[in-house]
Amino acid sequence: MSEPISHADIQKTMLQQQKAEQRKKQLLNLVLLVLLLAAPAVLYPVFLMKILCFALFAVAFNLLLGFTGLLSFGHAAFLASGAYTTGYLLSTYPGLSTEMGILAGTAAATVLGFCFAVVAIRRQGIYFAMITLALAQLVFFFFVQSEFTGGEDGLHGVPRGYLFGFIDLSNNLAMYYFVLAVFLGGYLLVQRIVGSPFGQVLKAIKQNEARTVSLGYNVNLYKLLAFVMSAGLAGLAGSVKTVVFQLASLGDAQWHTSGEVILMTLLGGTGTLLGPVIGAAFVVNLEYQLSQGPLGDWVDAILGAIFILTVIAFRSGIVGEVQKFMRKNLG
Amino acid sequence: MSEILGVPVTVLSGQLLLGVINGAFYALLSLGLAVIFGLLKIINFAHGAMYMLGAMATVVLFDNLGVNYWVALFVAPIMVGALGVLIEYFLLRRIGGQDHIYSLLLTFGVALMIQGILTNIYGVSGLRYSMPDVFKGGMNLGFMFLPYYRAWVIVMALLVCFGTWFMIEKTKLGSYLRAGTEDAQLMQGFGINVPLLISLTYGFGVMLAAFAGVLAAPIYSVTPVMGSHILIVVFAVVVIGGMGSISGAIITGILMGIIEGLTKTFYPQASSAVIFLVMVIVLLIRPSGLFGKEA
Numbered sequence: 155m156s157e158p159i160s161h162a163d164i165q166k167t168m169l170q171q172q173k174a175e176q177r178k179k180q181l182l183n184l185v186l187l188v189l190l191l192a193a194p195a196v197l198y199p200v201f202l203m204k205i206l207c208f209a210l211f212a213v214a215f216n217l218l219l220g221f222t223g224l225l226s227f228g229h230a231a232f233l234a235s236g237a238y239t240t241g242y243l244l245s246t247y248p249g250l251s252t253e254m255g256i257l258a259g260t261a262a263a264t265v266l267g268f269c270f271a272v273v274a275i276r277r278q279g280i281y282f283a284m285i286t287l288a289l290a291q292l293v294f295f296f297f298v299q300s301e302f303t304g305g306e307d308g309l310h311g312v313p314r315g316y317l318f319g320f321i322d323l324s325n326n327l328a329m330y331y332f333v334l335a336v337f338l339g340g341y342l343l344v345q346r347i348v349g350s351p352f353g354q355v356l357k358a359i360k361q362n363e364a365r366t367v368s369l370g371y372n373v374n375l376y377k378l379l380a381f382v383m384s385a386g387l388a389g390l391a392g393s394v395k396t397v398v399f400q401l402a403s404l405g406d407a408q409w410h411t412s413g414e415v416i417l418m419t420l421l422g423g424t425g426t427l428l429g430p431v432i433g434a435a436f437v438v439n440l441e442y443q444l445s446q447g448p449l450g451d452w453v454d455a456i457l458g459a460i461f462i463l464t465v466i467a468f469r470s471g472i473v474g475e476v477q478k479f480m481r482k483n484l485g
Numbered sequence: 486m487s488e489i490l491g492v493p494v495t496v497l498s499g500q501l502l503l504g505v506i507n508g509a510f511y512a513l514l515s516l517g518l519a520v521i522f523g524l525l526k527i528i529n530f531a532h533g534a535m536y537m538l539g540a541m542a543t544v545v546l547f548d549n550l551g552v553n554y555w556v557a558l559f560v561a562p563i564m565v566g567a568l569g570v571l572i573e574y575f576l577l578r579r580i581g582g583q584d585h586i587y588s589l590l591l592t593f594g595v596a597l598m599i600q601g602i603l604t605n606i607y608g609v610s611g612l613r614y615s616m617p618d619v620f621k622g623g624m625n626l627g628f629m630f631l632p633y634y635r636a637w638v639i640v641m642a643l644l645v646c647f648g649t650w651f652m653i654e655k656t657k658l659g660s661y662l663r664a665g666t667e668d669a670q671l672m673q674g675f676g677i678n679v680p681l682l683i684s685l686t687y688g689f690g691v692m693l694a695a696f697a698g699v700l701a702a703p704i705y706s707v708t709p710v711m712g713s714h715i716l717i718v719v720f721a722v723v724v725i726g727g728m729g730s731i732s733g734a735i736i737t738g739i740l741m742g743i744i745e746g747l748t749k750t751f752y753p754q755a756s757s758a759v760i761f762l763v764m765v766i767v768l769l770i771r772p773s774g775l776f777g778k779e780a
Binding site: 225273274276277279280281283284285287288289291292295296299409413416420451452453454455456457458459460461462464465466469 | 579583721754
């Protein structure tokens with residue numbers, strides 16, 4: 155006869171398991187941090203910054219799709235509004251220090267996110283996707299016709315300026331570490347949100363919205379907040395991107411960009427923290443590699459094919475599949 | 486010359502005509518979306534691409550094989566419809582049990598791929614297609630000039646819309662379709678081949694899109710990207726009308742075309758945005774859409 159297992163024992167082992175998992179996660183994060191810090195020694199900083207910007211964009215997007223279950227097809231609007239606001243302010247007011255421009259861009263995207271959310275959360279599922287897409291198109295037309303965006307030409311030669319008024323960002327390495335800091339800040343913020351009680355409610359909404367309502371949660375408020383935060387972070391990504399490349403263009407606002415961020419997130423792994431980062435790195439790198447070779451014109455077709463393949467064959471994405479594999483084979 | 490609010494009647498009626506024609510296209514496209522949504526419960530993101538394929542097929546068949554407009558009117562939709570059946574059979578069916586978000590993303594991938602491939606072959610500048618000689622010219626209605634082809638588009642679109650409505654609401658096949666919308670499993674229990682019905686429905690839905698594409702070929706610039714913009718507008722139309730009813734989709738489509746035409750006359754800057762604004766207002770006042778059933 156084996157001894158009966160007491161409730162306390164179960165709790166103890168569960169706690170231990172959780173702690174071990176947390177330690178593993180921390181170790182992984184540490185390794186990644188070291189890699190990111192050392193990366194400019196090996197790779198071209200501007201290329202890395204592009205990856206980081208899109209990674210932040212995808213992480214922000216994943217807060218909605220992966221952790222709240224809302225598919226926004228309009229996130230390009232937030233990327234672009236951040237980009238244009240920052241670009242306009244920094245080129246018009248040369249004395250403005252860079253971080254103020256970025257903050258303003260983020261704020262603009264956050265406000266826009268609020269407006270989107272108020273309208274879009276009135277419907278669910280695929281309607282939500284269609285509404286966000288239509289709203290983003292509305293924003294696109296606004297940018298096309300506005301004076302301050304430079305219309306079809308976009309904004310060029312946006313000065314990178316001085317961070318806090320004294321760090322010269324025209325140095326690529328300084329710029330890189332600034333972008334890295336912003337990215338890490340955004341990433342850790344999302345990690346914190348997802349792990350908080352608030353994040354737990356978001357996950358509950360994803361799994362069963364009706365039940366969450368019946369538990370007494372104001373689901374719409376939670377969705378609204380998640381949407382606004384996601385939009386703000388996407389705007390931050392756009393603002394930083396403008397500073398890095400010194401331009402803001404209509405390409406950012408196109409529905410194509412909204413599709414791209416979905417692909418990054420899906421491919422990397424929705425609902426995982428690291429997934430969107432890996433996905434963004436993969437897609438940005440793929441686009442770069444293709445543009446160098448003879449397949450340069452086939453980027454869209456290839457992205458479409460990857461989309462189809464991901465949806466059909468591995469919906470949990472790269473990180474999701476690796477996690478599954480580890481659980482199966484490594485206990 | 487008589488005027489309404491400072492706008493000459495000929496200009497106003499001309500814009501209204503253009504509006505009705507755009508509306509006819511919106512109606513045809515949102516009708517196809519509604520038919521597909523009814524049975525498959527998915528939004529077909531590839532709908533714009535199918536519309537584009539219909540138009541491209543018309544031009545390419547004419548340029549390479551000399552296939553004339555009348556033949557293309559039948560052949561192009563059938564070709565695209567067959568492609569639709571293949572897409573349903575080989576791709577959509579595989580993710581049948583999953584969240585509908587995935588089928589939306591899958592059709593988005595299909596759209597991206599088709600558009601990407603055709604852009605590579607034909608470029609993004611428009612292909613030229615001249616309309617059949619029968620349609621050259623037009624008639625003077627006294628208050629406006631009505632080109633024959635535009636009249637033809639309106640008549641054909643209305644006929645096809647009515648035919649589809651009749652088929653779904655009044656025929657045996659339509660009753661299967663409606664029953665499948667309610668409870669596909671029960672239908673299967675009655676011995677109806679539901680998977681086949683689903684394939685055919687998807688094929689039929691995209692056929693409607695391709696048909697709209699053929700109608701569009703002589704009057705709009707035919708490019709591989711022509712589908713993506715109109716699709717987003719049609720999505721807004723669908724949100725405005727709600728997917729509840731076939732007739733609702735048709736009416737909303739034409740109505741939105743007219744509103745767009747009016748905006749073009751009185752405040753041209755807002756004409757490309759007006760449908761989206763209407764969508765916002767409708768969502769704020771009546772979230773389930775004008776003809777929507779569910780909340």
